[in-house]
Amino acid sequence: MTDALTISELRIRTRSHPIVDGIDLALRRGGIHGLAGESGSGKTMTALAVLGLLPGSMTASGSIRLADDTSAGVTTGGSAGGSAGGSIELVGASRQVLGAVRGRRVAMVFQDPSTSLHPQLTVGRQLTDHLRHHLGLGKAAARSKAEALLERVRVPDARASLARYPHQFSGGQRQRIAIAVALACDPSVLLADEPTTALDVTVQAGVLQLLRELVDDGGLSILLVTHDLGVMSAVADEVTVMRQGLVVESAPREQLFTAPQDAYTRSLLAALPGSSFEESPEELVEELVEGREGAAGSGGSDAPVAASDHDVEGGAR
Numbered sequence: 595m596t597d598a599l600t601i602s603e604l605r606i607r608t609r610s611h612p613i614v615d616g617i618d619l620a621l622r623r624g625g626i627h628g629l630a631g632e633s634g635s636g637k638t639m640t641a642l643a644v645l646g647l648l649p650g651s652m653t654a655s656g657s658i659r660l661a662d663d664t665s666a667g668v669t670t671g672g673s674a675g676g677s678a679g680g681s682i683e684l685v686g687a688s689r690q691v692l693g694a695v696r697g698r699r700v701a702m703v704f705q706d707p708s709t710s711l712h713p714q715l716t717v718g719r720q721l722t723d724h725l726r727h728h729l730g731l732g733k734a735a736a737r738s739k740a741e742a743l744l745e746r747v748r749v750p751d752a753r754a755s756l757a758r759y760p761h762q763f764s765g766g767q768r769q770r771i772a773i774a775v776a777l778a779c780d781p782s783v784l785l786a787d788e789p790t791t792a793l794d795v796t797v798q799a800g801v802l803q804l805l806r807e808l809v810d811d812g813g814l815s816i817l818l819v820t821h822d823l824g825v826m827s828a829v830a831d832e833v834t835v836m837r838q839g840l841v842v843e844s845a846p847r848e849q850l851f852t853a854p855q856d857a858y859t860r861s862l863l864a865a866l867p868g869s870s871f872e873e874s875p876e877e878l879v880e881e882l883v884e885g886r887e888g889a890a891g892s893g894g895s896d897a898p899v900a901a902s903d904h905d906v907e908g909g910a911r
């Protein structure tokens with residue numbers, strides 16, 4: 595299977611009405627695929643369907659296939675949830691298959707990092723518990739991997755940070771820590787649902803840059819759910835636009851932003867300040883943040899990550 599995740603004819607419905615009405619989406623390996631669209635269009639439910647985490651009142655049909663590069667596969671047989679032809683079907687998968695996929699092959703980060711962090715456990719404990727439970731690591735190995743994970747997501751002073759509690763970090767650093775937890779088992783796919791929406795504009799850039807770096811470093815593909823097309827323009831390689839449970843347009847970033855085919859996409863883009871898509875994602879992130887700072891009348895700058903997150907010094911109490 596060439597793509598990291600392939601969604602085909604996905605339908606999600608409650609007893610009374612459709613939520614997602616037959617969508618297709620291919621998340622390329624080593625790419626960021628943006629899922630955009632108005633509130634209620636079905637973006638979050640699409641992401642939750644990947645992990646089999648839809649509300650109990652909803653059912654899914656169609657197909658979500660996850661590339662399976664391991665020789666053993668997740669399970670030994672069966673068509674629903676089985677590993678076949680180098681991929682694992684997630685729609686209708688058994689608990690056993692979903693349990694093996696969640697957190698290990700596919701991880702998720704949410705708008706509010708507190709969703710994934712326990713307030714009364716140190717960051718080190720949360721990471722090491724996770725690593726010991728999922729990867730069976732010993733205490734020392736788990737601690738050293740936990741420290742490496744915090745370094746990977748650029749939390750300053752990783753070793754000392756292991757002893758701190760989530761409330762001792764700023765919002766941006768908490769989101770980085772939530773990303774570290776998500777990456778603990780080296781998933782191939784990260785579902786990021788509005789990961790920067792709750793953050794200050796200056797902090798958003800650092801987190802977006804981190805997502806880009808994680809993908810560029812190799813081994814990770816990201817489905818980035820956001821209503822914010824500015825964020826999309828900065829980091830996504832491809833963008834799918836949803837409206838009322840349907841895909842209205844799906845295209846590479848440049849094409850979508852410079853030659854949108856659909857009237858709804860055009861109306862969303864009309865609200866954005868113009869950008870040149872010849873620039874690198876890093877330049878676009880910078881431009882996005884500068885534009886927003888200007889609009890917000892902020893005097894802040896896109897300083898290096900630790901400073902722009904005004905973390906540890908500014909955030910740790």
Ligand SMILES: Nc1ncnc2c1ncn2[C@@H]1O[C@H](COP(=O)(O)OP(=O)(O)OP(=O)(O)O)[C@@H](O)[C@H]1O
Nearest residue numbers: 608613632633634635636637638639640649651821
């Ligand atoms: N627990 C639930 N039970 C029933 N319907 C729900 C539930 N959660 C969400 N919905 C409905 O499902 C539809 C799709 O919601 P979803 O959260 O996927 O939208 P979204 O595109 O992610 O929007 P937003 O950007 O506001 O999060 C909406 O109409 C919403 O009202």
